[in-house]
Amino acid sequence: MNPDRTPRHHRVGVVVPARNEADRIGHVLAGIASTVEGLPVLCLVVDDGSSDRTAEIAREHGARVFTHVINLGKGAAMKTGCAAGLAADCDVLVLMDADGQHRASDLPAIVAPILSGEADLVLGRRRFTGDMPATARLGNWGLTRLFSLMFGATYGDTQCGLRAFTSDAYHKVDWLATDYAVETEMLVRAARARLRTSEVEIDTIYHDVYKGTTMLDGLRILGQMIRLRMSGG
Amino acid sequence: MTGIQLLAIAFAVAMAFWTYRTYRRRDLLAAEAALWFAVWIGLVFVSAFPDLLRNVVGPLKVARLLDLVMILAILLLSTIVFVLNSRVRHMERRTVELVRRLALSAEEPDGNSKQPVGQVQRDPAKTAE
Known part of the structure; x- marks a missing residue:
């Protein structure tokens, strides 16, 4: 840990939006260390209208749980988690999927560029090879290329859910999307606000039952990109 | 009067009745009900006396x-x-x-969640996926 970089930051809030993830949320939370790069970590789980024991299991693993009484979508859950993180004095926020796709061991690498002052927003970049389902690989590749064409900013992976940003950056990228279009909107707002962005290559694990972005979500994201482009993105 | 005129009048009368019922259930404000009645009455007039608009x-x-x-x-x-x-x-x-x-x-301030308003207590055995 570099002693020069900690005084500016107090606490890392790991926001985990979850819906019906009782089978995996415990494993995800158990993997998150109590400190990252010397800073205390607060796990904030947003139970987005689950009908299973997601919230209960998250609480058993020491997370603070915020429950949406009805399902609102990933974007809304992320927003609730970030608001809770800011209220709990977290000045570095990390977004992490609840389905076990991300490795908690990548957290230090994701927050490092923020703690060193190199970046305001850090994006995880998945490898579009190996275990990633073929449709997801094609969709991610297509959306990433389209994003470059439409907004002029080039990222390796515009849809990865593992991200970190400072509390100041959060106010600049604060999104309206309540669904899976949130990742794209966040990047558009980051580009508009000229945030310093960094990318970190991460490992991903794909389980038998894929619960992430579907083809319909991909079309919604495309629609959101067109809408954002028309509104001056 | 042709068949289509009669059909249009019957449709407008039925819709006016439906509008009245909706208004009685207080699902419509008086101004909204008046606007819809004007639409249905207009349709009756146009259907019954098409020459008026020629x-x-x-x-x-x-x-x-x-x-x-x-x-x-x-x-x-x-x-x-x-x-x-x-x-x-x-x-x-x-x-x-x-x-x-x-x-x-x-x-709660100590980090424990209360039961959110409107949240139904579920039987985990029945809902576990």
Whole structure:
């Protein structure tokens, strides 16, 4: 840990939006260390209208749980988690999927560029090879290329859910999307606000039952990109 | 009077009755009910006395009376769709805000969550996936 970089930051809030993830949320939370790069970590789980024991299991693993009484979508859950993180004095926020796709061991690498002052927003970049389902690989590749064409900013992976940003950056990228279009909107707002962005290559694990972005979500994201482009993105 | 005229009048009367019932259930404001009654009464008049509107067809450069009715209907429907869409969006935004506020306010200062308002206690054995 570099002693020069900690005084500016107090606490890392790991926001985990979850819906019906009782089978995996415990494993995800158990993997998150109590400190990252010397800073205390607060796990904030947003139970987005689950009908299973997601919230209960998250609480058993020491997370603070915020429950949406009805399902609102990933974007809304992320927003609730970030608001809770800011209220709990977290000045570095990390977004992490609840389905076990991300490795908690990548957290230090994701927050490092923020703690060193190199970046305001850090994006995880998945490898579009190996275990990633073929449709997801094609969709991610297509959306990433389209994003470059439409907004002029080039990222390796515009849809990865593992991200970190400072509390100041959060106010600049604060999104309206309540669904899976949130990742794209966040990047558009980051580009508009000229945030310093960094990318970190991460490992991903794909389980038998894929619960992430579907083809319909991909079309919604495309629609959101067109809408954002028309509104001056 | 032709069959299509009778059909249009019957439709307008049925819709006027439905509007009245909706108003009695207090699902419509008086002003909204009055607006809808005006639409249905207008439809009855146009259907029963189509000659009344023949004089306006010419100056508006519309070929037939039926075309004028269709154009007016499309304009009315477009307006209704727009108003409904904006109201649904508004309600959606307010619902999201309400649910998020409930989630944030349901947590106690010590970090323990209270049962959120409206949350039904579930039997884990029945709902576990």
